[in-house]
Structure formats: structure tokens, C-alpha cells
Amino acid sequence: MTSEPDTMDLISSIPFFGPFLSTVIPFVVVLGIVVFVHEYGHYIVARWCGIHSEVFSIGFGPVIWSRTDARGTLWQLAAIPLGGYVKFLGDGDGSSRADPGALAHMSQQDLTRSFHGAAVWRRSLTVLAGPVANFILTIVVFAGLVTWQGMPYERPVVGEILELPGDDMPIQAGDLITAVNGAPVATFAEVLEKAIDMDPAGPMEVSIDRDGQRMTVEAPFAFPPLVQGVEPLSPASEAGLRRGDVILSADGTDLVTFDDLRQVVLASGDKTIPLDVWREGETVQLQITPVDRDADDGEGGFERRVMIGVAGGPIYLPATYTPMPWTAVGVGAMRMVGIIGQSLNGIKHMITGAISPDNLQGPLGIAQVSGETAQQGFLSFIVLIGIISTAIGMLNLFPIPVLDGGHLLAFLIEAIRGKPPSPAVMQIAMSIGLGLILLLMVFATYNDIMRLVS
Numbered sequence: 001m002t003s004e005p006d007t008m009d010l011i012s013s014i015p016f017f018g019p020f021l022s023t024v025i026p027f028v029v030v031l032g033i034v035v036f037v038h039e040y041g042h043y044i045v046a047r048w049c050g051i052h053s054e055v056f057s058i059g060f061g062p063v064i065w066s067r068t069d070a071r072g073t074l075w076q077l078a079a080i081p082l083g084g085y086v087k088f089l090g091d092g093d094g095s096s097r098a099d100p101g102a103l104a105h106m107s108q109q110d111l112t113r114s115f116h117g118a119a120v121w122r123r124s125l126t127v128l129a130g131p132v133a134n135f136i137l138t139i140v141v142f143a144g145l146v147t148w149q150g151m152p153y154e155r156p157v158v159g160e161i162l163e164l165p166g167d168d169m170p171i172q173a174g175d176l177i178t179a180v181n182g183a184p185v186a187t188f189a190e191v192l193e194k195a196i197d198m199d200p201a202g203p204m205e206v207s208i209d210r211d212g213q214r215m216t217v218e219a220p221f222a223f224p225p226l227v228q229g230v231e232p233l234s235p236a237s238e239a240g241l242r243r244g245d246v247i248l249s250a251d252g253t254d255l256v257t258f259d260d261l262r263q264v265v266l267a268s269g270d271k272t273i274p275l276d277v278w279r280e281g282e283t284v285q286l287q288i289t290p291v292d293r294d295a296d297d298g299e300g301g302f303e304r305r306v307m308i309g310v311a312g313g314p315i316y317l318p319a320t321y322t323p324m325p326w327t328a329v330g331v332g333a334m335r336m337v338g339i340i341g342q343s344l345n346g347i348k349h350m351i352t353g354a355i356s357p358d359n360l361q362g363p364l365g366i367a368q369v370s371g372e373t374a375q376q377g378f379l380s381f382i383v384l385i386g387i388i389s390t391a392i393g394m395l396n397l398f399p400i401p402v403l404d405g406g407h408l409l410a411f412l413i414e415a416i417r418g419k420p421p422s423p424a425v426m427q428i429a430m431s432i433g434l435g436l437i438l439l440l441m442v443f444a445t446y447n448d449i450m451r452l453v454s
Helices: 007-012 016-048 100-104 108-113 120-148 187-196 234-240 258-268 325-353 365-377 378-396 404-417 423-453
Strands: 053-068 075-090 158-161 176-180 204-210 215-219 245-251 273-279 281-287 293-298 302-308 317-319
Touching: 016 053, 016 075, 016 365, 075 281, 120 325, 120 404, 176 187, 204 317, 234 281, 234 325, 245 258, 258 273, 258 302, 325 378, 365 378, 365 423, 404 423
Parallel strands: none
Antiparallel strands: 053 075, 158 317, 176 204, 204 215, 245 273, 273 281, 293 302
């Protein structure tokens, strides 16, 4: 079985510029989609609130393309694709700072259409709409994925079986598993639990019901050393491991289970490990060097762990069904909440010093992740869009001047005091906020460069 080259493989093969383009193009696509949705959230709610948008820009710097619509809004694409902005009537720039001179000479009619002349609640809704649009995009992405891929049935009916070396697979899609190693099972989760509990791990005795015919077969262990996911910017990615690879041996040790691989990696320290890998009917040799990284300990904390950046899983996957739209939306929302929770937990541990700030990634790191994720397949790329959209929506709600959360905080103060903070105070706050953001960007970019160098 051979696979056809995908678009990203073809781009990567272009002489001289291929690797660069295969990183830049996915990065621009991801950021362009997420930024457009964020800014469109601001724009459309502002329009509903009677606030006029003068400029809608994707990117900064020299303008590549522009047009003015019937409402008088200039839509443009700029050369530096690291963000975007909506400039409202009365704004001094894309950060929604007021232009006192322009506001002072506006007619009353124009003043009511300006951002700064609108009621506090209208401005608040307009600012809040950007992050909310990102969250909606995330929910749509994950709801679409669960609709496309389906949700697993609870009954232990086999849906898909992942490929392993050899052609002898006694279990087939559609089989109902009734017992594992003599123990009855009623759910697919119980099938996997029985496999995990095997000591020692090895072939499983599986009782199945196939089209009304009952039989007991000897099936391969459910958790072989099969690569089901490769983390971008990881030793596994650098070594060339791919989803679907089966690692036959590591450091001269034959592997039976994915846990066997984990034990070899943990015992290796930072020593380079030779791997024998089965891939699409052939055996290839790879070299991988584990790294010591901060990893989720499964209990809300982090621990330093030697790792290579691969994920395993069962070869037997449950049969699936297409969920109702509201169920899919609920799953998408829960996935988004989970990403936010993990992100905030990581930030908290970074602030307290429990994990290293070296984990921060800047534009270069995100570009690399985008490129590598695109090469892993379309669905992985769509997942990345959902994750990045959640992150941008969440970060923009932080109460830092310049960010949407900083504007919302200023509007809250205005609502409580009955008047906005003084222009001098806002100018100082915006300058401090901008300085913090730039400092964070510089530090994250430094981390990116150090990772590239190393």
C-alpha cells in the first residue's frame, strides 16, 4: 500500500523555496482565517450597533489589495500577516484610541456613528464580539469534525482496525465483541480496559459475534507500539516519524506494546535511540533523541519527563454514528472549554515557576507548528485552526490595555464612574500595555530562535 503525495509534500519538494513555503503558507492560512473571524466579529456587531467602520484590514504595513464597499468601509489586505484591525469612525489608529481632533470637528450625526460617541454598552458589545467570534469558530470547527468523524457507540462494535505488519487480522469491522480473555464486556471502554490490565501483554482471546455467528479468536494486542499522533516541533517530528508507523524495536529492544516504547525512552536519558519502523509494508531505520520537557501529569500539574512527542492508542476503534447538530455543538463547546482550561493552567504554572517560560512560542514557532501540522493531514490542520482560534479569543480577553479585555475594563470603569478615564491615564495605560505585549513577543520570538538554533 502506497500513499499519494499531498499538496504540502509537493510544495515541500520545490527546490530552494519548498521548505520555506510549506511553513509560511499554512501559517498565513491559519492566522488569516482566525484573524478575519476575530475582526469580522468586531465589524458586524459594530454595524448592528450603528458604529461606522472606516477600515477593515487583514495584516499590517503596505497595502496589497483594497476596495471600498457601498457603506464606505475600506477593506484591505496588507503585507505583514501578523494580525489585523478594524478602524472605527473617530479612532486615531487600529487600536481604537480616540482621535480628539477628529472627534472635536465632527457633526452630531457623525459623532453618533463614531465608536467613541456610542453608548458604553454598544462599545462593549463591539469589543467583546471579536473574542466571541473566535470561540464560535472553535465550536463550529470541532462540531464539524465530530459530525464528519462520528461519535463512538457505547456498545463494543468494531468500526475501524488500524493497519499492522502482517495480513492476519481475525477481527473485522462490524464484529460485536462479547468477551476479552474470558471476561464478558458490555462496552467498548471495557474491551480496552481488559487489554490494558493484561500482564504480561500479548495476543488477546476475543469472543465475537459476527452476523449471528459466535466465535473466539486470537487477536493482536490492542495497544501495540503504533504511532497515532506526532507532536509538531518534537524529536519524533524531527526524526521523521509519521502517523501510522509501527515501531518494531527501539535501542535494540523488540517492542510488543506502546508502553514498551515509553519505558525505553524513559531509560534513555538524552541518548540517541535507533528505531526500526514498519511503514506501509517496509521497514525503515530512524534515529531519535529524546528531550526533557514539562509534561501534564494528569492531575492538573506538570512534571519534567523524558519524551519524544508521539501518541499511541488502540488499533481497534469503535463503530460511530452521526450525532445530532446540538450534540455536536455541545461536544465542540466542551472541547473549547477544555483547551481554555489547559491553557490557563499552563499560564498559571508558568507564572508560579512550576514550568519553564521557554514553553512560550512566538510567530516563528506558530509558523513551524502550522507547517508541520499541515503535512500531517487536512483534519489535523483544521484542529489547529480551532486551537489557535481559542487561544486568540482567550488572550484578547486578558485585562491588558491594547487588548480587547483592556478596553472592556476601561468601559466597566466608565460605567461605574459615569465618565471615561482621562485621556492621559488611557495614554499611559495603552503605552504600558503595548510595551508588555511587545516584550512578550520579543521573548517568545527569542524562544523560537533558540529552538531553531538547537
